[in-house]
Amino acid sequence: MSYKRLGSKVRYGILAASLLFLVLPVSASMVSFMVVETGLNDEIASSQYTSLWEGGLMEAFFNAGHIVTNAPITRMDKRPANDLSGSIRNDFNEAIEGGADYFILGYLEHVIQGRAAVPTEITIKLYRTDSQQLIFEQKFPAGTTKNLNEEYQLAQNAARLIIVNIKDR
Numbered sequence: 001m002s003y004k005r006l007g008s009k010v011r012y013g014i015l016a017a018s019l020l021f022l023v024l025p026v027s028a029s030m031v032s033f034m035v036v037e038t039g040l041n042d043e044i045a046s047s048q049y050t051s052l053w054e055g056g057l058m059e060a061f062f063n064a065g066h067i068v069t070n071a072p073i074t075r076m077d078k079r080p081a082n083d084l085s086g087s088i089r090n091d092f093n094e095a096i097e098g099g100a101d102y103f104i105l106g107y108l109e110h111v112i113q114g115r116a117a118v119p120t121e122i123t124i125k126l127y128r129t130d131s132q133q134l135i136f137e138q139k140f141p142a143g144t145t146k147n148l149n150e151e152y153q154l155a156q157n158a159a160r161l162i163i164v165n166i167k168d169r
Contacts, residue, residue, distance in 0.1 A: 029166060031061050031102045032095035032129075034071040034088065038079050039110040040117050046073070049119045049143055049151065050108055056155025057104065057124075057162075064163050069098060079107050083125060084132065096129045102166060103127040108142060119143035126162055136165040 035054045037046060050073050058068045071091035083105060084092050095103050105125045110117040119142040126136035140158045145151045 028065050028067050029101040030067040030069065030099050031104060031166075032069045032071065032091075032098065032100040033058055033061075033104045033106070034091050034095075035073050035106045035108055036079075036088070037073065037075045037110060037117075038077070038107050039112070040075055041077065041112075042075075044110075044112060044115070044117045046075070047110070047117050047119060047143075048148060052148060052152055053106060053108060053122055053142065053155045056152045057106070057159045060156040060159030061163065064160075066163075066166075069095070069100065071095070079109075079123075083134075084127070092127070092129070092132075100129050103129055104162065122158075124158060124162060126165060136162060138162075 033054060035050055037050050040046075054070060054073065058070060062068050071094065074087060074091075080086060080088065088105065092103050103126075105127065107123045107125075109120050109122070111120055112118075121139050122142045123137065123139045125134055127134055138158075138161070140154065142154075143151070145154055
């Protein structure tokens with residue numbers, strides 16, 4: 001008899017917990033990433049740093065509970081005067097159409113040393129897609145660590161700093 005009462009209490013507890021989860025809103029911000037290599041011409045191969053930074057940023061956002069997407073890595077000779085113009089504007093609009101709440105644009109700047117491209121810094125900008133407002137911008141060193149694992153950690157730490165600036169969580 002005590003098993004029947006215990007069983008019904010457990011069922012009511014599960015039902016109450018289920019209703020609580022249905023009532024409370026659960027949402028995650030969708031964040032779209034775009035990394036642009038600058039300072040490179042078409043003759044120089046891309047370095048590992050571009051995909052490493054993109055991956056580190058995206059992983060940190062994903063681990064923080066965000067939904068992440070990305071645009072293909074793009075290459076430009078130099079940064080445009082207006083960030084949201086040209087091909088970047090097209091990717092920004094695609095992010096909006098895809099439901100992104102935020103757009104993160106990273107300019108990974110390089111210098112040419114011999115036949116290799118060496119990253120010097122990355123400028124990361126966080127935009128709200130609904131207002132197209134720049135809400136965060138910061139430069140981070142790139143290519144200055146001892147190995148690729150440290151560089152990946154640097155990218156993740158940069159992402160954690162950016163995550164703090166997303167207010168709707």
